[in-house]
Amino acid sequence: MLQVIQDFKSGQIRLVDVPPPTVSIGMVLVRTHASAISVGTERATADVGRKSLIGKAKARPDQVKKVLDNVKREGVMTTVKKVKSKLEDWKQMGYSSAGVVLSVGAGVDDLKPGMRVACGGAEYAVHSEAVLVPRNLCVPITDEVAFEDAAFTTISSIALQGIRKAEVRLGDNVIVMGLGLLGLIATSLLKASGANVLGLDIREGSLEWAQKMGADRTALLGRDDPKEAVLSWTDGRGADSAILTVATQSAEPMQTAPHLLRDRGRIVLVGVAGLELEREPFYMGDLELHFSRSYGPGRYDTQYEEKGIDYPIGYVRWTERRNMEAVVDLMAQGKFRPSELITHHYKLQDAVSAYDAILSGEESPIGVLLDYSQEPDLSTHIQIKSRPPVKKLGIGLIGAGSFARSFVLPEVAKCGDAELRMVADARGHTARMIAEKYEIPEITTDAQKVLEDDSVNLVFILTRHDTHGPFALEALRRGKMVYVEKPLVRTPEELAELRDVLKKASAPWFMTGFNRVFSPHADFLKEHFRGGTTFPLFRINAGLLPGDHWLKDSELGGGRWIGEGCHFLHFAINWMNAEPQSFKAVGIPVQGDQPDENLNVLLDFGQKGTFNLLYTSRGAAQYSKEHLEIWGEGKTAVLDDFRTTTVFPAKKSFKTRGQDKGHSVEIRKTLEAALAGTPPPLDMEEQIATHDWLFRIAEEMRRES
DSSP states (O other): OEEEEEETTTOOEEEEEOOOOOOOTTEEEEEEEEEEEOHHHHHHHHHHHHSOHHHHHHHOHHHHHHHHHHHHHHOHHHHHHHHHHHHTOEEEOOOEEEEEEEEEOTTOOSOOTTOEEEEEOTTTSOSBSEEEEEGGGEEEOOTTSOHHHHTTHHHHHHHHHHHHHTTOOTTOEEEEEOOSHHHHHHHHHHHHTTOEEEEEESOHHHHHHHHHTTOSEEEEBTTBOHHHHHHHHTTTSOEEEEEEOOBOSOSHHHHHGGGGEEEEEEEEEOSBOOOOOOHHHHHHHTOEEEEOOTTSTTTTOHHHHTTOOOOOTTTOSOOHHHHHHHHHHHHHTTSOOGGGGEEEEEEGGGHHHHHHHHHHOSSOOSEEEEEOOSOOOOOSEEEOSOOOOOOSEEEEEEOOSHHIIIIIHHHHHHOTTEEEEEEEOSSHHHHHHHHHHHTOSEEESOHHHHHHOTTOOEEEEOSOHHHHHHHHHHHHHTTOEEEESSOSOSSHHHHHHHHHHHHHOSSOOEEEOOGGGGSHHHHHHHHHOOSOOBOOEEEEEOOOOOTTOGGGOTTTTOOHIIIIIHHHHHHHHHHHTSOOSEEEEEEOOOTTOOGGGEEEEEEEOGGGBEEEEEEESOSOTTSOSEEEEEEETTEEEEEETTTEEEEETTTEEEEOSSOOOSHHHHHHHHHHHHHHTOOOSSOHHHHHHHHHHHHHHHHHHHHHO
8 A cells, every 4th residue: 555654864755665564452554545735744754754863853852862872871883773763764644635544453432434525633643545544533424415525524623622611602703813724724723613803814815715714804914903803803802712723933923913902811822832922811811721632531541542442422522533523513514614724636646746836835735635446455565576485594673663763674684694575564564674775575454464475494582572472483383493673572472482482392492581681791790700699689770661652551551561661670680690499579660650660679599699679760860870789709890771890899990882681682682593593592491490489479469469
């Protein structure tokens, strides 16, 4: 299928052939019939992508700060890899579309294949022949609503949410400042709700459009006196509210609006404007200032958008989905026709020309619609080029995120006897991007295609934790070698199933991404300790994660102990070269954290010593993330964040240019072992034992909490 993307590194807008997404729980697969280009938003996004690296930095100072903070924590080299991976991303364009449901995932009961729907959401309702949209961002439309109208539903919901924030009542006098697409839609919706509208803009042509959409009065900023116009219009009282749908870095809109309102009036910023405010007019007018966030409550809430958990209507009357429903209801009643704003129609195949016209500035488009009349190819598997003969090692990649790009793919590219045969990713454009860079012949959005490929000997599984076990078990059943980027399995039940599969397999081969034992810092420590009794203390300053982060979700990530703690538990078992004889685990739920976010695990290895793991989310972000002390044999060693290691009393030190947690060495040794037909770099029994103890400790914390 065809999809519009922007190569963020070069800034180029492209139309690429990618496999469609596969339906999943709570999601709706839709065949797109029309999508609207949000001219202001998408022009701004594309402009950033076209800038130089310095220009991108100037445009996003917030991201620059994150990069500098990461340099302090992880060093220059690690940060460079992350930034490079981010810059090479392809950005999906668009967020407002309409089409017909192809299939629905489990848990979606109110939508059926064949239904006509409007879709919303950045990264979801993109300019693509098929889209995968969360149930709460997908609303039915009746036959009376044309796709060319429904394609503007999400954009219209942004305007509607701004109107709701303004608390507009029947007969109110409302100013709309900024008469681009969003402002004109707001004008039409306000008139449908019984409000009076005065439109303000710096372009005369925009005033004419506002009059077509029903504005009662207009004024040209820079020519007309806006205060005089408003007072004349309202018999000297001032407007009840002002909705700012502008896009400017200037603070002039925010400095002008307060002078146009009655006492206790309300300003709602829907667009973008400078915020250098003057206190006096706000204070003297007792004015309210509100910011309107996207399409309404639920936006950016993963529980609402991704899991489909709705807000009770008695507490939250208007969510983003209910706003979308209100918009399409107005369309069905004939009270709202955003298609009247369409100035430019393009076939999807001509989408690049559409963006060229928007970005050139030679034209002043209002509504731009992409038409999807051509029947799409919805095969989940695409062969980009013919396959060369199989080398010694055929590799399949499932999951093409930052870990794959930073560590796995560069090492595979260096390995002359290994060849990437196929890459699978839930996002087809990501699979295509990786395939083009590394000359991979086939791409898919269906991981099963990789597992079924007989030319694939080694599968790298680099997906979210909930898929690790199922994919790894299937690959092992098919006799393939498997690398899984920890944990190998997510539950005790999957571990039991793994043991059963291993009993039946003739020559099982699997490798879990416990990379820290491959760090040169770990090697340096082992050179100075000879296996005697030691008492290590490993402190992990893990940092806070948002409450809805997928890692904290027991179904997706398994929680932080299983998802991240497995690294450190394995390090302990590997260091002691033995399994614990017993343990004591204490998890403390702090200020709403889960118990496994702040825990202390004491592992008793008998005569070999003890190993203490202190894992907390409540430390200072400015302090090192991982700190290991080892006491024993008359020595003390201190490893700080895998950047420096010192052994006392000799004061022998080892430093790396940046953080080196052993990722590259681990991948290299995995490839070497797979090619040589030797066992994986980590003992498979040790890997299983780590997961066994991982789940025992998790169960102990569950019982104690």
